[in-house]
Amino acid sequence: MRLLVIGGAGYVGSVTSAVLVEAGHEVTVVDDLSTGHRDAVPAGAAFRHADVLDQRQLGDVLREVAAGGPIDAILHFAARSLVGESVVEPARYFRHNITTTANLLEAMRDHGIGTIVFSSTAACYGEPDATPITEDMPTVPTNPYGASKLAADQMLTFAAPAYGIAAVSLRYFNVAGAYGPQGERHEVETHLIPRLLDVAAGNAPEASVFGTDYPTPDGTAIRDYIHVRDLAEAHLLALGAAKQGEHLICNLGTGTGFSVYEVLEAVRKATGAAVPAAEKPRRAGDPARLVASAERARTVLGWSPERTELSETVADAWAFYRR
Ligand SMILES: NC(=O)c1ccc[n+]([C@@H]2O[C@H](COP(=O)([O-])OP(=O)(O)OC[C@H]3O[C@@H](n4cnc5c(N)ncnc54)[C@H](O)[C@@H]3O)[C@@H](O)[C@H]2O)c1
Numbered sequence: 582m583r584l585l586v587i588g589g590a591g592y593v594g595s596v597t598s599a600v601l602v603e604a605g606h607e608v609t610v611v612d613d614l615s616t617g618h619r620d621a622v623p624a625g626a627a628f629r630h631a632d633v634l635d636q637r638q639l640g641d642v643l644r645e646v647a648a649g650g651p652i653d654a655i656l657h658f659a660a661r662s663l664v665g666e667s668v669v670e671p672a673r674y675f676r677h678n679i680t681t682t683a684n685l686l687e688a689m690r691d692h693g694i695g696t697i698v699f700s701s702t703a704a705c706y707g708e709p710d711a712t713p714i715t716e717d718m719p720t721v722p723t724n725p726y727g728a729s730k731l732a733a734d735q736m737l738t739f740a741a742p743a744y745g746i747a748a749v750s751l752r753y754f755n756v757a758g759a760y761g762p763q764g765e766r767h768e769v770e771t772h773l774i775p776r777l778l779d780v781a782a783g784n785a786p787e788a789s790v791f792g793t794d795y796p797t798p799d800g801t802a803i804r805d806y807i808h809v810r811d812l813a814e815a816h817l818l819a820l821g822a823a824k825q826g827e828h829l830i831c832n833l834g835t836g837t838g839f840s841v842y843e844v845l846e847a848v849r850k851a852t853g854a855a856v857p858a859a860e861k862p863r864r865a866g867d868p869a870r871l872v873a874s875a876e877r878a879r880t881v882l883g884w885s886p887e888r889t890e891l892s893e894t895v896a897d898a899w900a901f902y903r904r
């Protein structure tokens with residue numbers, strides 16, 4: 582397939598681009614490098630620098646790429662995705678995450694592009710009453726980031742039949758790990774594993790454990806850490822499963838949760854470093870427990886995660902960090 586990967590210079594987008602290229606697809610990455618890196622784009626993919634918030638820039642890229650042959654599908658990873666920042670800049674988050682999606686959907690209609698795979702998030706569910714989380718549970722986001730992603734999902738639900746396109750939203754839980762030279766490299770890093778690796782490497786003095794009074798066995802928050810390589814495979818399967826006029830939503834997680842203390846232990850083991858950690862108050866808006874049911878992804882996409890050992894995921898992240 583001829584594919585456009587919007588946001589393919591970022592963490593998840595670069596790993597997925599590498600897997601798509603390996604599978605024999607023709608990939609063009611479109612990215613404004615606002616949080617991504619030019620050198621993260623795999624060698625076998627073409628690159629176009631453009632901001633998809635700007636319809637003119639997007640139109641220029643589409644015309645240029647389509648001149649070489651029809652575009653079969655778009656994978657849309659581009660977003661503002663820092664939960665804490667979204668709480669202080671809600672309008673910016675809504676504008677970015679909704680407008681990028683709206684621009685891409687209208688461009689698909691205008692250029693006859695039939696399929697979109699969208700990066701959605703577990704943050705759409707907010708504070709669920711129960712785990713594992715299935716796609717039919719209530720979506721009540723607790724922060725503007727999750728709300729803006731949910732709004733984009735809803736846009737896809739209406740746009741799929743209206744424009745006759747095939748849409749798939751993949752709701753990632755906590756993405757972790759790396760795939761060779763592609764990994765997590767955010768300038769502003771809020772995610773647990775890379776922050777712990779910073780301490781292990783001596784680049785930060787001490788780790789923070791946000792909240793030790795959650796109703797969980799050890800008092801720290803539980804998350805479902807999905808290996809980025811497994812996540813990338815799901816995008817390949819989603820391209821095959823997408824149906825014209827329909828919007829499919831699938832959770833992607835392992836179905837197993839680990840607490841912050843368990844992740845800290847895994848990082849200490851993988852790195853051999855002491856990783857001193859201080860107990861801090863809860864981070865605003867953090868749910869106690871987010872664990873996916875990936876049953877729908879299993880049955881509809883034929884997907885199942887293969888890298889479910891936390892130790893392996895952390896070891897891959899550490900190997901990338903040390904490069
Ligand atoms: N990392 C996670 O744990 C996680 C979890 C759930 C969902 N997600 C979603 O997955 C997607 C990818 O996340 P990530 O961690 O790889 O983020 P990232 O910031 O590493 O990647 C996003 C990429 O999009 C590019 N981009 C942003 N705005 C753009 C624009 N207007 N035009 C062109 N390019 C633009 C950035 O430069 C960057 O390369 C996001 O949509 C995020 O909301 C991530």
Ligand SMILES: O=c1ccn([C@@H]2O[C@H](COP(=O)(O)OP(=O)(O)O[C@H]3O[C@H](CO)[C@H](O)[C@H](O)[C@H]3O)[C@@H](O)[C@H]2O)c(=O)[nH]1
Pocket residue numbers: 662663664702703704753754755771772773774776777788789790791792802803804841864867871
């Ligand atoms: O230094 C840290 C960083 C994080 N945490 C804790 O570790 C857990 C995981 O935090 P992350 O920041 O790694 O990830 P989140 O669970 O906040 O992820 C949320 O935000 C992500 C985007 O940033 C995704 O959208 C994801 O689906 C959504 O649940 C949370 O309990 C957090 O409080 C710490 O204790 N110390």
